[in-house]
Amino acid sequence: MRFLLIIPTVFILVTTVFVLMRATGDPITAALGGRLTPDQLAERIHAAGYDRPILVQYWDYLSGVFTGDLGTTLSDSRPVTEVLTTYGAATLELSLYAVLVATVLGVPFGMLSGYFRDRVPDAVLRVLAILAYATPVFFAGLLLKLVFSVWLGWFPVAGRVSTAGEIEMRKAGADSGFMVIDALQTGDPAVLLDVLSHAVLPAMALGLLTAGIFLRLVRTNMIGTLGTDYVTAARSRGVRERRLVTGHAWRPALIPVITVAGMQIAMLLVGAVLTETTFEWRGLGFQLAQYLQARDFVAVQGIVVVMAVVVAVTNFLVDMIAVLVDPRVRY
Amino acid sequence: MTAPEITGAGTAGAAPEHLRGRGAWFKRLPVVHQLRQSVGLQRGMLVAGLVLTVAFVVLAAGARWIAPYGWAQLRGPDGMFGAQQPPSADHWFGTTVGGYDVLSRVVWGAQTALFVVVVAVLSSIVVGVVLGLLSGYFGGWVDRLLVLVADAVYAFPSLLLAILLAIVISGGQSSMWGGIFAAALSITVVFVPQYFRVVRAEVVRVKGEAFVDSARVLGTGHWRIMTRHVLRNSIRTLPLIVTLNASEAILTLAGLGFLGFGIEPTAAAEWGYDLQRAVADVTSGIWWTALFPGLAIVVAAMGMTLVGESLNDLADPRLRSRSRSKQVSGKVAATSVVADDQQKGDVA
Numbered sequence: 001m002r003f004l005l006i007i008p009t010v011f012i013l014v015t016t017v018f019v020l021m022r023a024t025g026d027p028i029t030a031a032l033g034g035r036l037t038p039d040q041l042a043e044r045i046h047a048a049g050y051d052r053p054i055l056v057q058y059w060d061y062l063s064g065v066f067t068g069d070l071g072t073t074l075s076d077s078r079p080v081t082e083v084l085t086t087y088g089a090a091t092l093e094l095s096l097y098a099v100l101v102a103t104v105l106g107v108p109f110g111m112l113s114g115y116f117r118d119r120v121p122d123a124v125l126r127v128l129a130i131l132a133y134a135t136p137v138f139f140a141g142l143l144l145k146l147v148f149s150v151w152l153g154w155f156p157v158a159g160r161v162s163t164a165g166e167i168e169m170r171k172a173g174a175d176s177g178f179m180v181i182d183a184l185q186t187g188d189p190a191v192l193l194d195v196l197s198h199a200v201l202p203a204m205a206l207g208l209l210t211a212g213i214f215l216r217l218v219r220t221n222m223i224g225t226l227g228t229d230y231v232t233a234a235r236s237r238g239v240r241e242r243r244l245v246t247g248h249a250w251r252p253a254l255i256p257v258i259t260v261a262g263m264q265i266a267m268l269l270v271g272a273v274l275t276e277t278t279f280e281w282r283g284l285g286f287q288l289a290q291y292l293q294a295r296d297f298v299a300v301q302g303i304v305v306v307m308a309v310v311v312a313v314t315n316f317l318v319d320m321i322a323v324l325v326d327p328r329v330r331y
Numbered sequence: 332m333t334a335p336e337i338t339g340a341g342t343a344g345a346a347p348e349h350l351r352g353r354g355a356w357f358k359r360l361p362v363v364h365q366l367r368q369s370v371g372l373q374r375g376m377l378v379a380g381l382v383l384t385v386a387f388v389v390l391a392a393g394a395r396w397i398a399p400y401g402w403a404q405l406r407g408p409d410g411m412f413g414a415q416q417p418p419s420a421d422h423w424f425g426t427t428v429g430g431y432d433v434l435s436r437v438v439w440g441a442q443t444a445l446f447v448v449v450v451a452v453l454s455s456i457v458v459g460v461v462l463g464l465l466s467g468y469f470g471g472w473v474d475r476l477l478v479l480v481a482d483a484v485y486a487f488p489s490l491l492l493a494i495l496l497a498i499v500i501s502g503g504q505s506s507m508w509g510g511i512f513a514a515a516l517s518i519t520v521v522f523v524p525q526y527f528r529v530v531r532a533e534v535v536r537v538k539g540e541a542f543v544d545s546a547r548v549l550g551t552g553h554w555r556i557m558t559r560h561v562l563r564n565s566i567r568t569l570p571l572i573v574t575l576n577a578s579e580a581i582l583t584l585a586g587l588g589f590l591g592f593g594i595e596p597t598a599a600a601e602w603g604y605d606l607q608r609a610v611a612d613v614t615s616g617i618w619w620t621a622l623f624p625g626l627a628i629v630v631a632a633m634g635m636t637l638v639g640e641s642l643n644d645l646a647d648p649r650l651r652s653r654s655r656s657k658q659v660s661g662k663v664a665a666t667s668v669v670a671d672d673q674q675k676g677d678v679a
Contacts, residue, residue, distance in 0.1 A: 005479070012483035020495045118372045126376070130640060134633035136582050138589050139606060139625035146613045146621065157614050216640075270490040274586055278610060289590050297498065304491045312486045 006316040013308045017301055018061050026050035027297040031074045070302035075294040080302030083287060089177025090160065090283030091272050094206065097199055098268060098275075099261075101207025102214050109211075110218025111253070115245055117223055125215060132212030137271045141205035141278035148201060156198050158280035165194045202279045206271045210264060217260050221253040228252075255322075262318025266311040362570065362638070365645045377641035383634025390438060391445035399423075400432045402439035402600035418619055425619035428608055429596065433619055437627045439600035443511060444631060448580045450515035451522065452573055458519070459526025460566065466527070467534030467565075468557055478531070481524035489579070490586045493517035497592045510594030510601075514587055518580045525572060533565035540564075571646060574639035578632040585628050602628050 024030060028044045036044070045051050049060070064070060070080035113125040132140075149157045156162065160179050161169070165186075169175070172186040179199070183192040225231060226249050234248050235241075273285030280286065284303055291299040362381070369377050390397060416426040424433035466474045484492070496517035537543065538561060546556050588594070588603025596604060602624040609621035 005482075008479055009483045009486065012480055013487060016484070016487070017495065020499050023499045123372050123375075126640075130633060130636050131629070134578060134582075134636045135629050136585050136589070136603075136606075136625070136632075138586075139621070139628060142606065142610065142613050142621045142625065146616075146618055150613065150616050266486065266488040270488045270586070273490065274589060277590065292494065293591055300494075300498075304495060307491060308487050311488055312483070315486055 006312065009312050009316075010309055013312060014062065014065055014305055015058075017305045017308065018058060021297055021301045022054065022057070024297070027074060027301075030297050031295045065305060070305070071298045073291065073296055073299040073302075075291065075296040075299070080299055083299065084284065084303065084306055086177065087282060087284045087287050090179075090281060091269070091276070091285060093178050093180070094199075094202055094272050094275065094281060094283060095265075095268050097203035098206035098210055098271070101203050102210035105207070106211035106214025107218050107254070107257070110215040111222050111245060111250060113215060114219040114222025114226065114253070117219075117226075122219075126219070129212040129215040132208045132215075135209070136274070137205050137209050138274045138278045140208060141202065141275055144201045144205055145278070154197075155201050160198050160281055161191075161195050162198075165191045202275050202281050205278070206268070206275045209271055210268060213264060213267070214257065214261065217257050218253060221256050222249060225249045225253045259318055259322040262314060262321070265314045269307055269311060362642070365642055368645055369641065373641055373644055376637050377645075380634050380637025380639075380641060383630055384638060387441060387631045387634055388445060391441040394438050394442040398435040398438035400435040402431070402436050402596075404432065404435065424623045427605065427620050428612060431596070433605075433623050436600040436605055437602070437623050440602040440605070440624060440627060441631070443594065443599045443601050444581050444584060444628075446511045447515045447518070447584050448577045450512065451518040451580045452577055454515070455519040455522035455526055455576070456569065456573070459523045460530050460562075460569075462523070463527045463530030464534055464557055464562055464565070467531035468538060468553070468561060474531075477527070481527045484520070485524040485528070487521075489521040490583060490590075492521050493583050493587055494590065494592055496520055497587055510598055514584050514594065515580075517587070518583050521583065522576050522580075525576070526569070529568055529572060530565055533568070534561055537561050537564045568646065571639060571642045574635050574642060578635035578639065581628060581632045581635070 021027070026045055026048075028048060028050060029041060032041065032044065042051075049057065068081055070084075072079055073083065109125050109129075113122045113129075116122045145157060149155045161183075165183070168186045168188055168191050169182045172182075176182055176185075179195040180192070183195040186192075222245075226244075231244060231249055234244055239248070269285075272283065273288055275281065276283045276285035277289045284307070288300065288303045291297075291303070362377075366374070366377055366381075418425045424437065426432055427436070462477060466477045493514075494517075497513055500513040500516055543556060543560050546560050551560075584601070585603030585606070588601045588605075589607045591604075591607060594601045594604065596608075605624040606621060606628075609617075609624070612618075612620045
């Protein structure tokens with residue numbers, strides 16, 4: 001029954017966005033006010049239907065959201081759905097890299113930290129973790145950029161692929177939006193290397209933040225499981241310490257991590273918006289910042305609605321998975 | 332970071348807390364109590380966090396005297412500052428692309444951040460606690476609706492919600508106080524559901540306790556029960572959320588500023604905005620315009636996170652270090668909370 005709540009939740013999210021965006025007035029005045037004469041403005045507003053009763057507009061918007069029509073952007077006259085499909089892949093790709101970095105760093109170090117609880121390795125790791133999530137991603141990104149691409153010259157400064165690589169991809173007809181897949185399609189290892197080297201710094205910037213959160217979670221749960229009776233029993237049977245962690249304690253410690261990792265998707269998306277802006281990674285976040293600067297609130301509304309719904313639906317799916325993985329959880 | 336040694340537990344500490352009476356009032360204040368309760372690494376983290384937080388507040392409150400120049404000052408006695416000047420004796424942290432003094436903007440930025448944090452946290456506490464109290468106490472369909480809305484808003488990515496609200500409140504840009512309130516209120520709306528959920532859950536729990544029933548039997552009015560009996564027993568977890576929210580507020584403010592939705596540079600100094608202006612500088616190797624405002628954010632956010640994390644650990648019997656009771660009473664097992672159950676549910 002609890003799962004049915006996803007429907008009102010999505011409905012509330014969609015409505016919230018509509019109410020907030022309309023509270024400012026109509027998007028046309030916001031974008032073009034001052035640049036057009038009042039007559040021209042009124043004409044544009046009428047053409048776009050923003051002078052109709054608010055409930056009619058709301059109904060239009062609702063049916064649009066559920067049929068996949070989110071309007072047309074004001075600044076570059078593209079359907080919002082097209083913007084989403086074009087740039088969504090880039091954001092997804094970045095998020096996947098970040099989760100990968102976070103898992104590789106956060107989980108093992110979290111287990112170490114939990115095992116060495118309140119001793120030196122734990123102190124060091126915890127301070128690093130707090131540092132990681134007290135640092136705004138865009139500042140972490142700027143530092144990484146400064147050190148590794150400007151001073152050391154190891155990685156490119158910004159973007160997802162160099163111009164030469166892009167031309168090769170276009171020749172090979174690869175346009176999935178996922179740069180790694182596109183690069184593989186060209187069959188040229190140099191292009192793949194190029195794409196990967198562009199991804200390293202953004203992935204690190206976003207991944208470190210997430211790694212800090214993962215570390216904290218794994219640590220807490222590790223301490224919990226290491227204190228349980230069956231671990232004490234195993235220890236008293238003479239099971240080695242190393243085996244205690246790798247064989248006994250880690251699996252139950254990770255179940256809550258899976259569910260909470262899913263809940264971090266909201267934070268990950270917010271982080272992606274900021275990371276993309278720092279590295280000119282042309283994904284949804286980068287576009288969102290562009291549209292915000294252009295005061296194109298139709299585009300902003302579309303992107304925000306979709307992100308909010310994606311987060312809500314992901315949380316919902318994670319809750320379902322939690323039930324499947326852990327028989328103790330019942331709703 | 333090394334943890335300070337706890338010494339001199341002495342006989343004064345030997346009597347269990349409850350036998351010593353309630354102690355001086357200041358020893359029972361939220362953070363003071365935890366500071367006394369903490370040991371070892373946890374005390375080190377808490378103290379470090381408090382030091383950083385106090386440093387941030389001092390910087391913010393004393394900006395007028397600490398900052399060498401104004402936040403929008405472009406010229407000193409020797410003429411214009413010049414743009415993108417590297418750190419020197421006149422400008423310890425250099426100057427920005429717009430020709431401002433970086434050190435001054437960092438110091439004044441602390442003031443802006445503190446204003447926003449205080450306004451955001453206070454208003455979200457008031458709104459969240461009042462709604463949570465009424466909703467949990469009276470129940471009914473209003474309660475159910477509020478819970479649904481709070482859950483939905485809670486799931487909304489915080490920065491995106493703050494962006495929408497910044498558009499609504501200020502149209503994206505404004506004066507110093509307009510900008511501060513716009514940013515603070517945007518953050519408030521993001522935080523209210525957290526306070527609402529926590530307080531409501533506690534109220535629902537406390538409402539079923541016997542002392543509330545007895546108060547009702549004695550003919551006490553709803554208002555008095557709510558304020559005297561329920562509220563006071565429902566807000567013990569708030570200091571923890573406040574500290575974690577304060578650091579989140581700083582990060583959200585910086586995020587807003589970074590996306591260009593903060594406060595105009597001539598109206599007030601704001602770290603996120605300065606970092607946005609520094610993105611281009613970094614590409615050409617100019618490090619001082621990004622490094623210092625960024626470090627300021629990290630220090631401020633980290634101080635509050637350290638305090639919050641420590642309070643969190645101390646509130647959780649599984650995570651609380653217990654070496655003090657070991658020193659004091661010898662046998663831990665006989666006196667302390669069993670640490671094996673309820674490992675689920677408190678992970679976030």
